[in-house]
Amino acid sequence: MISLAGCATGGMSANGRHLSETQCRDLTALRSNAPPTPERNRSELAALRAAGYDPSRFYDPYYPDDLQAAQRQVDRWYQSECRVAGSD
Template structure:
């Protein structure tokens, strides 16, 4: 059951990364994603079986975007806050990962 929930959240995150949703009006003051994160997140889009490194890059990016995936965090705004973080990551990928 736990693996199913993890896989579901990963698929949801991947789906939003693939859609290319972008949040408007977010100021850009430099790169938000490292070159390694850009590489791993780009590879994640085309890899049905993500590697540990790709999952770590995704988690790192989600945390940078303000999402806390802690299982002990009873988040009343889930999944809206996850979706917002995914939109930010998609925007960052467009600006940081050229």
């Protein structure tokens, strides 16, 4: 699974995007097996939170389904919003 953490506060930004340029860059790096960094992990986590995942709950009866649903949502955002080298 990919790791998503970052610099979004959640929801859609003023430019109509769900993922920031930094998150796109960090997610691309994580997808290409670049070493994880604290910054990349924060970018991934912020994207997951924007997609509705709440890792702070002590007991989550829906885990891991809720995490996987957020990962699928972030993947859809990534596919539609992040320009990947070689995809043009």
